Amino acid sequence: MxxxxxxxxxxxxxLAIVVVLLTALSFLPPDTSLKDRQxxxxxxxxxxxxxxxxxxxxxxxxxxxxxxxxxxxxxxxLRLLVNxxxxxxxxxxxxxxxxxxxxxxxxxxxLADTVQTRSFLQTIPTSAETGWVGISPTGQLPAAGGTxxxxxxxxxxxxxxxxxxxxxxxxxxxxxxxAQQFTEALQSGRAQAxxxxxxxxxxxxxxxxxxxxxxxxxxxxxxxxxxxxxKGDQTLKTAIASALGELExxxxxxxxxxxxxxxxxxxxxx
Amino acid sequence: MNTFVMALRGLYGVWLREITRxxxxxxxxxxxxxxxxxxxxxxxVGLNPxxxxxxxxxxxxxxxxxxxxxxxxxxxxxxxMYTSIQFAVSVIWDREFGFLREVLVSPMPxxxxxxxxxxxxxxxxxxxxxxxxxxxxFADVTLSLEQTAVALVLMFVLAFGLTxxxxxxxxxxxxxxxFGVFSNTVILPLYFTSSxxxxxxxxxxxxxxxxxxxxxxxxxxxxxxxxxxxxxxRGVLINFNQFPPLWGPLVIVAMAVVFFIIALIDFNRQ
Numbered sequence: 172m173x174x175x176x177x178x179x180x181x182x183x184x185x186l187a188i189v190v191v192l193l194t195a196l197s198f199l200p201p202d203t204s205l206k207d208r209q210x211x212x213x214x215x216x217x218x219x220x221x222x223x224x225x226x227x228x229x230x231x232x233x234x235x236x237x238x239x240x241x242x243x244x245x246x247x248x249l250r251l252l253v254n255x256x257x258x259x260x261x262x263x264x265x266x267x268x269x270x271x272x273x274x275x276x277x278x279x280x281x282l283a284d285t286v287q288t289r290s291f292l293q294t295i296p297t298s299a300e301t302g303w304v305g306i307s308p309t310g311q312l313p314a315a316g317g318t319x320x321x322x323x324x325x326x327x328x329x330x331x332x333x334x335x336x337x338x339x340x341x342x343x344x345x346x347x348x349x350a351q352q353f354t355e356a357l358q359s360g361r362a363q364a365x366x367x368x369x370x371x372x373x374x375x376x377x378x379x380x381x382x383x384x385x386x387x388x389x390x391x392x393x394x395x396x397x398x399x400x401x402k403g404d405q406t407l408k409t410a411i412a413s414a415l416g417e418l419e420x421x422x423x424x425x426x427x428x429x430x431x432x433x434x435x436x437x438x439x440x441x
Numbered sequence: 442m443n444t445f446v447m448a449l450r451g452l453y454g455v456w457l458r459e460i461t462r463x464x465x466x467x468x469x470x471x472x473x474x475x476x477x478x479x480x481x482x483x484x485x486v487g488l489n490p491x492x493x494x495x496x497x498x499x500x501x502x503x504x505x506x507x508x509x510x511x512x513x514x515x516x517x518x519x520x521x522m523y524t525s526i527q528f529a530v531s532v533i534w535d536r537e538f539g540f541l542r543e544v545l546v547s548p549m550p551x552x553x554x555x556x557x558x559x560x561x562x563x564x565x566x567x568x569x570x571x572x573x574x575x576x577x578x579f580a581d582v583t584l585s586l587e588q589t590a591v592a593l594v595l596m597f598v599l600a601f602g603l604t605x606x607x608x609x610x611x612x613x614x615x616x617x618x619x620f621g622v623f624s625n626t627v628i629l630p631l632y633f634t635s636s637x638x639x640x641x642x643x644x645x646x647x648x649x650x651x652x653x654x655x656x657x658x659x660x661x662x663x664x665x666x667x668x669x670x671x672x673x674x675r676g677v678l679i680n681f682n683q684f685p686p687l688w689g690p691l692v693i694v695a696m697a698v699v700f701f702i703i704a705l706i707d708f709n710r711q
Contacts, residue, residue: 182464189470193575196478201486201509201579202493266498278497289505291498402507403493405581 204404208276214249216240217275219259223374224431225299225396226280228255235431236279239297239415240398242423246414260325265291276407277398281326281370284397288327293408295415296395298424299433301326303333303386304372306357307364310382315341320362322353324371328394333366336390350375357381370396451549452557459531459561464568472527473520473569480516481576484638485509504640506679513573513580514674515637518667521570521596522632525603526624528562529611533620536611555708559604559701566600567593582678592677595693599670602696605704612707634658635667641683666692 200206208214218226218237226234233241237253244251254275258268270278282288284296305312305319312319319342323330337344345362347353354375356362367375372383385393400408418424428434463469485508492508504511535541544554571593577584584592610627614620641654641662662668673689676682682689 178461182461185464185467185470189474189572190575193474193477193572196482197576197579199482199579201581202489264498266496268497270497272495275497286505291494293507399497401494403489405507405509409581 200406202403202406204276204401204408205406205410208247208249208407212250213252214240214244214247215252215254215274215276217254217256217259217270217278218280220255220257221374222260222281222370224433225370232430234280235299235427235433236297236396236398238427238430239418239424240277240279242418242427243411243414246417247410263323263325263330265325272401276404277400277411279398281324282397282399283326283328283368283394285327285329285394287329288397288399291402292399293402293404294397294399295408295412296397298428299370299396300393301328301369301396302393303328303366303391304369305364305366305384305386306372306375306377306381307384308380308382309364310384311364312340312342312366313363316343317364318343318345318362320345320347320353320356320365322347322350322365322367322371324368326368326370326396328368329391332391333386336386337366448549448553451547452553452560455544455549455554455557456561456564459528459558460564462531463561463565469524469565473524473572476520476523477516477573477576480519481509481512481573481580485512485516485580504681506681507581509580510582510679511640511675511681512638513577513582514678515632515635515671517570517573517592517596517674517678518599518635518637518671519628519632520573521566521600522603522628522667524566524569525562525600526607526610526628528566528604529607529614529624530617530620531562532558532608532611533614533617537617551709552705555608555701555705559601559608559704562604562607563597563600566604567597570596570600577678584678588677592674595670595673595677595690598697599693602693602698602700605697605700608704609700609707612704612710631665631667634661634665635671636662636683637667637671666696669693670696 216237218234220226221228222234222236224234225236228234233253241251256268256270256274259270259278260281261268278292282292282294283301284294288294307313319337321333321337321344323333334344345356347356350371353365353367354377357365358378366386369383369385377383385391398411400411415424489508532541535544545551547554574584574589574592607624610623611620614623639654641659669684669689669692672682672684673686673693676686676689
């Protein structure tokens with residue numbers, strides 16, 4: 172007697188065919204970004220002239236981000252081309268930095284992995300961490316009615332949230348456009364305290380009496396710094412993320428990180 | 442055997458019949474994979490260059506995701522919509538060929554027969570939605586087990602509501618041909634006005650949105666319940682909501698309850 176096949180057999184075969192087909196299709200490359208870079212043999216990195224310790228401008232020790240992307244390029248079999256662009260960070264609006272797809276494959280040296288940044292770029296977070304910090308001799312912000320110098324920086328931290336919070340605290344803001352104006356406001360006493368992004372604070376020439384402290388974590392979460400890639404360059408992003416993963420597993424990232432003291436770069440108050 | 446167990450066995454029988462029929466039907470499964478392929482692989486990849494970044498600070502839509510990531514949850518909803526609403530064909534088929542009459546004279550209460558059919562249709566529709574999840578790698582959507590589980594629950598409740606909606610349609614359409622045309626005139630407008638292929642930037646006010654899109658379109662998007670279903674899945678799968686996160690699940694549950702009650706009233710009249 173001929174044995175009847177199991178009643179779920181046909182259904183299982185149909186489903187298996189569909190799953191195998193879709194899984195195979197999910198490996199198709201959705202764009203040509205990686206293929207184009209491999210054809211050119213070059214990975215172009217755009218960075219500002221200086222954003223220590225992520226970018227130093229020193230060819231012997233070029234900075235954490237530059238070395239990291241260099242190692243990634245090596246993993247991908249590409250030559251790293253660093254484009255140092257003074258326009259980066261020259262204006263609050265990144266549109267005015269005039270960074271184009273033609274100039275850069277990867278943007279680094281001061282990008283925080285925030286919603287604002289991800290509105291324009293795809294990001295891969297690195298181990299460096301940032302956030303808003305306060306600077307004052309007392310290690311805290313002044314009481315309501317006090318004055319605070321603010322240097323927003325260009326890493327993509329939420330400036331609107333900061334300004335709303337400062338209004339709630341009834342603190343008067345002294346806006347500053349660069350590090351020099353910021354330190355001058357603090358030193359002259361025009362501002363009783365200052366607020367800026369943590370890496371900017373770490374690079375400032377502050378007096379020994381000034382203490383650096385994080386703003387409240389519940390209102391201002393810390394963000395990882397990131398490498399930025401153009402939206403839509405998915406195959407390149409996947410390849411870079413995978414290369415970074417391998418570098419992390421091999422301990423190479425830890426080596427670069429410890430050379431630049433990325434995690435201990437700013438000395439916070441206890 | 443007590444009445445409760447008999448009722449459960451009846452429910453299982455009706456449910457199993459729908460599952461067996463759907464999983465053995467290769468044409469239905471082909472439909473289930475052709476839609477994600479067309480919408481994600483062809484439309485998504487085809488439009489990717491239009492939506493990708495060219496100049497930092499300038500994109501055609503300001504959301505923190507790529508176009509493929511943005512489209513991905515909407516394609517899941519589309520697959521569920523088609524399978525659920527087309528399920529009504531099964532109801533028309535059963536009505537035309539007398540199966541429904543045979544079941545209706547069984548001791549099973551009518552609501553239980555309808556529940557079995559709707560649960561069967563919803564399970565198949567959820568399965569079709571789940572097939573799209575296999576393409577997550579292609580769309581660069583990273584899924585955790587928890588995310589997948591929550592998404593499947595939402596997909597099932599949505600499929601339950603839409604299958605009930607299909608039964609409501611079937612009660613008003615007497616022929617297969619009529620249903621084919623009718624279902625497309627329902628599914629496609631609902632899909633296109635659900636913010637599935639274009640975003641309403643949540644950071645914008647209603648007045649600002651009206652600058653980007655005409656007010657009538659914004660109005661249609663906002664009154665369309667599928668908008669909130671897509672938004673709920675976006676919240677779970679890519680952590681992005683255009684509306685308050687609770688609205689999506691609430692609308693999905695409300696659709697399931699209201700449509701099932703209306704379907705039951707219609708089914709009892711037959």
